[in-house]
Amino acid sequence: MEILGQLLNTTLVFSTALIFAALGGIFSERSGVVNIGLEGLMMFGAFAAAVGGYYAQEAGMGEWAPWVGVLSAMAVGVIGSLIHAVASITFKADQTISGTVINFLAAGSTLYMVKLIFDGSGETPLIDGFSKVSIPGLSKIPVIGEGIFNSYPTTYLAIILVIVIYFVLFKTPFGLRLRAVGEHPSAADTLGVNVNKMRYVGVMLSGMLAGIGGATITLTTTGTFAHNTISGQGFIAIAAMIFGKWNPLGAFGAAVFFGLSQAIRNYVQLFEWSKSIPQEFIFMIPYVLTIIVLVSAVGRSSAPKALGEPYDPSKR
Amino acid sequence: MSRIKKIFATDSYVIPVVAILMGFLVGAIVMLIGGYDPVAAYSALFKRVFGSPYDFGEAVREMTPLMLTGLAVAFAFRSGMFNIGADGQVMIGMTAASVVGIKLGGILPAFLLVPLAVIAAGVCGGLWAGIAGYLKAKRGINEVITTIMLNWIALFLSNYIVRTFLLLQGQNRSEDNPASLSMTFLFSTFDNARLHWGTVIALAAASFFYIYLWKTKQGYEMRAVGLNPHAAEYAGMNVGRNVIKAMFISGVFAGLAGAGEVLGVFHYQSVFAASPGYGFDGIAVALLGLTHPLGVILAAILYGTLTYGSAGMSFGADVPPELIRIVIGSIIFFIAAQGIVRWVLKPFYFKRKKEKVL
Numbered sequence: 001m002e003i004l005g006q007l008l009n010t011t012l013v014f015s016t017a018l019i020f021a022a023l024g025g026i027f028s029e030r031s032g033v034v035n036i037g038l039e040g041l042m043m044f045g046a047f048a049a050a051v052g053g054y055y056a057q058e059a060g061m062g063e064w065a066p067w068v069g070v071l072s073a074m075a076v077g078v079i080g081s082l083i084h085a086v087a088s089i090t091f092k093a094d095q096t097i098s099g100t101v102i103n104f105l106a107a108g109s110t111l112y113m114v115k116l117i118f119d120g121s122g123e124t125p126l127i128d129g130f131s132k133v134s135i136p137g138l139s140k141i142p143v144i145g146e147g148i149f150n151s152y153p154t155t156y157l158a159i160i161l162v163i164v165i166y167f168v169l170f171k172t173p174f175g176l177r178l179r180a181v182g183e184h185p186s187a188a189d190t191l192g193v194n195v196n197k198m199r200y201v202g203v204m205l206s207g208m209l210a211g212i213g214g215a216t217i218t219l220t221t222t223g224t225f226a227h228n229t230i231s232g233q234g235f236i237a238i239a240a241m242i243f244g245k246w247n248p249l250g251a252f253g254a255a256v257f258f259g260l261s262q263a264i265r266n267y268v269q270l271f272e273w274s275k276s277i278p279q280e281f282i283f284m285i286p287y288v289l290t291i292i293v294l295v296s297a298v299g300r301s302s303a304p305k306a307l308g309e310p311y312d313p314s315k316r
Numbered sequence: 317m318s319r320i321k322k323i324f325a326t327d328s329y330v331i332p333v334v335a336i337l338m339g340f341l342v343g344a345i346v347m348l349i350g351g352y353d354p355v356a357a358y359s360a361l362f363k364r365v366f367g368s369p370y371d372f373g374e375a376v377r378e379m380t381p382l383m384l385t386g387l388a389v390a391f392a393f394r395s396g397m398f399n400i401g402a403d404g405q406v407m408i409g410m411t412a413a414s415v416v417g418i419k420l421g422g423i424l425p426a427f428l429l430v431p432l433a434v435i436a437a438g439v440c441g442g443l444w445a446g447i448a449g450y451l452k453a454k455r456g457i458n459e460v461i462t463t464i465m466l467n468w469i470a471l472f473l474s475n476y477i478v479r480t481f482l483l484l485q486g487q488n489r490s491e492d493n494p495a496s497l498s499m500t501f502l503f504s505t506f507d508n509a510r511l512h513w514g515t516v517i518a519l520a521a522a523s524f525f526y527i528y529l530w531k532t533k534q535g536y537e538m539r540a541v542g543l544n545p546h547a548a549e550y551a552g553m554n555v556g557r558n559v560i561k562a563m564f565i566s567g568v569f570a571g572l573a574g575a576g577e578v579l580g581v582f583h584y585q586s587v588f589a590a591s592p593g594y595g596f597d598g599i600a601v602a603l604l605g606l607t608h609p610l611g612v613i614l615a616a617i618l619y620g621t622l623t624y625g626s627a628g629m630s631f632g633a634d635v636p637p638e639l640i641r642i643v644i645g646s647i648i649f650f651i652a653a654q655g656i657v658r659w660v661l662k663p664f665y666f667k668r669k670k671e672k673v674l
Contacts, residue, residue: 036398036460083649091653096398097603101649104600108641109346115636116350231590235400235464242461280476287465294457303458 007260007267008147012155015259017042017216019158021237022244022251023165024209028081029246030169031202032182032306034095037084037102038210039234044080045073045214047110050124050225051117053218057127066130066219070154070212077211078204080106085203089196092310103234111227123226129219130154154216159252161209166248178202182304185311195311213237243290245302261286331657332606336618338657339647346642347635357633361640364628365621373502373509377581379620381406383518384573385598386616387525388445388566390607394529395562396542401448401463402570403595404470407588408444409437409574411474414585417495417578418482426495433495434517434575441571442564444470449563453556459563467591475587482585489586497580514576518613521569525609528565538562570595597623603648619644 021038028035035041052072056065080102087098114124130152138149169175180188181198189195217233218225236258243257244250268282344354365375385402392399416433424432448462482490497512529535540548541558549555573594578585601619605611622644626637650657 087649087653091655093649093652093654097648097652100599100603101645101652103596104641104645104648108638108643108645111638112346112350112636112642115638120636228590232468239461239464242458278476278480280472280479284469284472287468290465291451291457291462294461295451295455 002146003267005143005146007263008143009151010263010266011256011260012148012151013220013259014262015256016152016155016158016220017213017233018237018240018255018258019162019252020154020213020216021210021234022240022255023158023161023248024206024213025238025241026165026169026206026246026248026251027178027202027209028206029202029241029307030182030304031178031199032185032304032309032311033085033088033199033203034099034308035084035203035206036096036099036238037081037106037234038206038213038237039230039232040099040103040106041077041080041207041210042214042217042234042237043103043106043110043230044076044207045211046218046229047106047114047124047214047225048072048076048211049215049218050127051113053127053129054125065128069127069129069219070215073211073215074208075211077207077209077214079207080211081203081207084207085200088310089199089203092312095308095310107227110225114225124218124224126223127218129221129223152216152220154212154220157212158216162248162252169248179304181311182306185306185309186313189311189313195313199311210234210237239290242303243294246304257290258286261289330661331654332604332611332651334657334661335650336647338650338660339643342646343639343643346639350635352635353633357629357635357639360632361622361625361629363632365625367628368507369505370507370509371624373506373511375620375624376515377510377512378624379616380512380515380518380576380580381573381594382597382601382616382619383613384514384521384569384576385594386601386605386612386619387518387521387609388569388573389595389598389602390605390609390612391525391529391569392445392562392566393602393607394542395538395558395566396545397449397452397459397559397563397566399445399448399463399563399566399595400460400599401445401466401470401595402566402573402598403591403593404463404467405441405444405567405570406574406577406594407467407470407474407592409441409571410578410585411477411574412440412571413437413495413575413578414482414490414493415477417493418491421494430495430497430579433493433579434497434572437575437578438568438571441574442566442568445567445570446560446564449560452563453559467595471588471591474585478585478587484584490584493578493583493585495579496583497576498583510581512576512580514572514580517572517576518616521572522609522613525569525612534561570598573598600644600648604644604651606651 021042025035025038049069049072053065053069056068061068084098084102087093088095118124132150133153134150139145177193178198181193181195185195214230217229222229240254240258241251243254347354347357364371366372388402389399413433416436420429448459448466451457451462452459478490484491497514499511499513502511529539537553538558541553541555545555601612601615605615622640626640629635630637
């Protein structure tokens with residue numbers, strides 16, 4: 001039982017970054033802008049969190065330093081996403097291409113700046129990240145207490161955001177407009193919604209959230225930023241978003257699923273029966289399962305209808 | 317010849333060329349902000365590539381997989397799909413070439429062994445990509461998600477095969493592969509740079525790409541499906557079959573890149589710690605090359621020159637080699653957002669028009 005609680009806890013640690021980034025992806029894609037650049041936006045966030053957190057720590061901010069890291073990640077994530085927004089919305093560039101550009105610029109510029117700021121070092125100095133916070137009372141519940149209510153503050157934030165964003169998207173006028181712009185931009189335009197403005201908002205929110213996602217990795221897992229800090233997490237977040245059918249709750253489920261599979265790696269060696277299975281097959285499980293689940297249950301994808309199409313009022 | 321002239325006579329080359337110049341300019345500005353000397357850095361970059369026969373040969377070696385993965389991504393793009401999975405297809409191609417080369421090495425003579433290993437790499441890469449094509453065609457499952465998943469599965473599957481069946485005692489890599497694509501007759505000219513037949517295969521693949529898509533009926537169908545699947549279906553084309561076929565061919569290109577790396581460059585296969593990233597470079601090359609085979613070759617030359625030369629930049633001018641990614645990213649950005657380039661060019665166009673009036 002104890003191990004189950006620990007497994008759940010580790011699962012959430014690995015899921016948190018994916019949840020943030022997938023939520024970001026949902027904002028962008030629900031507004032009709034493909035965001036292949038989540039990987040790069042996470043990289044920007046992870047970098048900014050490491051640098052911002054480092055300087056805040058140097059300035060003696062103690063426990064608040066990681067939060068400065070999160071704020072820097074949000075800001076840098078938004079700036080990064082603006083490149084994507086300008087290219088794909090204003091200049092009507094192919095959205096897949098401009099998302100790829102974000103990945104490229106992020107990989108290049110973050111390491112360039114790390115080397116510039118820290119005298120040629122390929123890695124930022126190690127900082128103290130967040131520590132786990134147990135919620136009084138709730139953390140005493142068996143399994144769930146250890147698993148959920150003794151987590152990093154970012155994990156709590158992620159779970160709260162899933163619910164908040166679900167309501168924002170599906171129960172508020174803003175959410176309705178955002179989705180309308182992604183489904184049928186010309187109709188939304190006729191009703192007086194500023195299509196391009198909504199899309200800018202969607203993309204910038206995606207940059208902000210993916211930035212926090214990246215920050216989560218440096219501030220809870222690695223403690224530093226280097227070239228391999230993100231390595232594919234952004235693409236997994238995209239998968240989680242599609243897997244979750246562009247719905248915050250679905251994406252949350254998918255992110256936890258991927259987090260679980262990463263966590264299983266840490267625990268699988270503990271059991272006698274699992275030692276005989278080659279480790280590669282255990283590593284493969286989540287990816288194979290994803291495909292199987294997609295084939296058997298989920299079926300046709302339900303992407304926003306106008307996803308990937310720049311809005312051109314003259315073609316209405 | 318007249319066709320080549322036509323390509324360069326049209327306006328279409330102006331925007332990429334200006335985009336490249338603007339990308340270099342952005343790189344220079346970033347260097348100036350960082351307190352580096354852009355002139356020294358860029359000259360060190362080109363000196364590194366063209367300075368010695370060895371480096372030139374190695375730069376060509378660097379360009380080869382880029383051409384093939386670029387073609388792979390571009391081919392899928394032309395058929396309306398985004399193949400993020402070239403990386404996995406390269407790994408599967410490598411593994412197939414390793415298995416065939418090492419396991420049949422003592423049995424078959426070289427003139428059979430080498431082609432067989434290359435074909436196995438291409439076919440296995442194609443089949444690997446074909447899985448994503450099949451799932452898209454038959455189940456409507458987004459190829460972006462399946463190719464991402466298949467990348468990871470390919471990584472672990474390759475590692476498993478190398479570790480279990482091909483491992484060199486006590487090492488983290490396979491035994492030496494007796495099949496070789498090396499162009500040994502060129503080694504003395506290029507100071508032992510690792511040139512290999514993969515480069516020729518890549519050029520052949522590009523020609524195939526062009527002829528197939530623009531000169532055959534099947535290719536016409538494929539482009540039609542890429543441009544508008546609904547219209548193609550209405551016209552009586554089998555969209556699903558084209559999707560599977562396009563992904564298969566795309567995967568063959570990537571698989572061949574893997575064969576070139578294993579049989580021509582390393583002559584063994586390592587257990588990968590992480591995804592090697594060939595596929596992601598391929599995306600950039602395909603986009604730089606405007607998804608046209610000739611463009612992809614030119615883009616691979618540019619990309620290869622810049623990445624190989626970036627090491628020289630860091631030795632010669634102390635500039636972090638990552639800068640080159642900013643340059644490449646900016647170039648793709650300006651090519652994608654052509655509006656910006658047109659805006660920059662506007663005054664020049666305006667002037668030209670005025671002259672005509674006069």
